[in-house]
Amino acid sequence: MIRFYYHPSPNPAKIALFLEEAGLPYEMVPVDTRKGDQFKPDFLAINPNGKTPALTDGDVKIFDSNAILLYLAEKTGQFLPPDTAEMRGQMLSWLMFVATGIGPYTGQTVHFSRFAPEKVPYAINRYAREAERHWGILDDQLGKHRYMLGDDYTLIDMAVWGWATRAQFALGDEAFGKLSNVRRHLDEISARPAAQRAVALKDKFAWKTEVDEEARKILFPQNAFLKS
Ligand SMILES: N[C@@H](CCC(=O)N[C@@H](CS)C(=O)NCC(=O)O)C(=O)O
8 A cells, every 4th residue: 555645735645646647546744744743753764855746655755745756656557657768857957957957946936035034135036936937848849739748738737737826826926827738737637637636635634734833943944054
């Protein structure tokens, strides 16, 4: 039985979508990151990075959302592009682009514009512009094809969807409004029954929702090093 370590946030959402699309049986294990569950020894033994998602499949332990997507796609043989060197090159490139560009820049623009204890115009501008630039690249790609890799719905669309659900919040209405292809892709995937089940997963646990002083200390431990 697959155990899926989940929190209702963008990276775990990708995995919830894959598991639901593939119809794989799994047990959802809540990791309430605003209460510090990500630092419990049992969880760190699966993901030493102390972040969600993570997954176990029998003796297999796997962490980092895009690694998990690739693991599940290869395990099931589902949601992979056609088996050619050219398509594998495209798949790996977009998978890493989402992992190293879309995720970090989208997350950091939210951090600097909304959560940073001081508003630093340089950081706010840098992350906002880089997030917009990365989303613009996805928008161009989705302007050429229905899905990220062409005509077929693949794991890359799921990787994008996890963050696309938060793109309006992260980028703001004006920048998000310009991403017509991203919005079309988001709406199409969000309407899928599997996506609706993936979204509903959050309702199976009573999460801490406030980002209060305690949650800030847990989520941003580096702030303890700031000189006051
Ligand atoms: N590269 C990791 C990033 C994971 C990540 O940042 N997860 C966030 C939720 S989207 C998290 O667990 N945050 C809690 C924390 O930073 O303590 C992945 O793609 O899985």
